[in-house]
Amino acid sequence: MNDVELEGFVENVTPEELEEKMKTLPALDVFEIGVGVGNAMFPLLRANPNLRFQCADVSETAIEQLKLHVDYDERRISKAFVVDAGERGCLVSMKDESFDVVLMCFFLSACNDAEMRDWLREVCRVWGDGGGALVGAYG
Numbered sequence: 001m002n003d004v005e006l007e008g009f010v011e012n013v014t015p016e017e018l019e020e021k022m023k024t025l026p027a028l029d030v031f032e033i034g035v036g037v038g039n040a041m042f043p044l045l046r047a048n049p050n051l052r053f054q055c056a057d058v059s060e061t062a063i064e065q066l067k068l069h070v071d072y073d074e075r076r077i078s079k080a081f082v083v084d085a086g087e088r089g090c091l092v093s094m095k096d097e098s099f100d101v102v103l104m105c106f107f108l109s110a111c112n113d114a115e116m117r118d119w120l121r122e123v124c125r126v127w128g129d130g131g132g133a134l135v136g137a138y139g
Contacts, residue, residue: 025050028100031126033119034058034107035080037065038072041103045076054079054099056091058110085111088118097128109138 013021027050032041035055045051053076057063060082066072067080083090102123108116127133 022047023049027052029054029098030101030103031055031094031099032103032105033083033123034104034110035066036062036105038069040105041077042069042071045071045073051076053077054094056081056083058083058085085115085119089122091122091126094126096125097131099127100131102127102131102133104133105136106138108135 025048028048030041030044030051030053032053032055035041035057036059038055041053041055045053055066055077057066063080063082072080104119104123108119111119123133
């Protein structure tokens with residue numbers, strides 16, 4: 001969808017009409033690094049039925065809790081796994097340009113400079129041509 005198609009997309013519509021409109025959004029493959037317990041992912045999945053996620057976090061406990069969440073659905077979250085933020089190339093099993101969007105909410109803020117460079121290289125590799133990255137960071 002381009003900006004012209006999105007103009008007025010949510011204005012002056014009933015909740016039912018909005019729900020129907022949301023079904024027309026394009027399918028997107030999203031990778032979230034630093035997913036935690038899904039505080040960003042689950043609302044996005046609820047809002048857009050056409051999103052598909054893979055996600056990772058450095059905390060095994062967070063991934064365990066994520067998988068216990070009432071909204072965890074393996075049809076829409078195909079992979080949730082633990083990564084070592086300091087391990088260079090830890091996304092090597094993921095294909096180049098396999099995601100439309102990469103989401104990082106405050107993940108990079110927890111990395112040192114070398115880790116941040118490595119992660120940004122990996123993110124650029126796995127996110128597809130024309131895709132986007134959504135980054136939230138402190139400072």
